[in-house]
Amino acid sequence: MSRIAAGLLREPRLATVWGERSALAEFSVGGLAGHLAYQVLAIPQIVREPIPMEPTITLLEHYARVQWIDAKLDDEISVRIRAGGDQLAVDGPQALAEQLDAAIQQLESDLSTTPDRSVRISLWGPWSLMLDDMLVTRMMELAVHSDDLAVSLGVPTPAFPDSAMQVVVDLLTRLALRRHGQTPVLRALSRSERSPASIAAF
Structure with missing residues (x-):
């Protein structure tokens, strides 16, 4: 990358x-x-x-702490x-x-x-x-x-290699879940008619 x-x-x-x-x-x-x-x-x-x-903390705990x-x-x-x-x-x-x-x-x-x-x-x-x-x-x-x-x-x-982007998207998805909750992220990824305006991770 x-x-x-x-x-x-x-x-x-x-x-x-x-x-x-x-x-x-x-x-x-x-x-x-x-x-x-x-x-x-x-x-x-x-x-x-x-x-x-x-x-030493976990990856998600890191993002819970960063300012x-x-x-x-x-x-x-x-x-x-x-x-x-x-x-x-x-x-x-x-x-x-x-x-x-x-x-x-x-x-x-x-x-x-x-x-x-x-x-x-x-x-x-x-x-x-x-x-x-x-x-x-x-x-x-x-x-x-x-x-x-x-x-x-x-x-x-x-364009980055698929393997690298899978790692990035996995992280962003987990951060989006924490910020927005399961239902908004689920709908954004599966139901365009019910998709929220944003599920940005930050």
């Missing part, structure tokens, strides 16, 4: 709209590209760090996320693409030798995830923000 998402950073139009508003509220196109790249750029450091002391899901655009966590994307984008699309390509190459080696163990991203809070679960969170972010960036550029959203 990471190489497919990285292809968006090589789109010729990206440089021309870098400073413009993106399809994601309050993000510039460049900041959104930086946030997309961060989903991969954060991983090499994570897998090299010692096993964290913080408690960004229900945050408003001007909340501190939202501002911090956008600032992180802007910081990564400061040197422009070419530099960001090269940085992302290098991280992907590094991860091809690192992940092949790293066992499924507890890891954490300090931005989340005082808890850890198993590496496999953390990678699921990155897969979801890559899929969602690749769509955001593609729409911002006016290019087709890239």
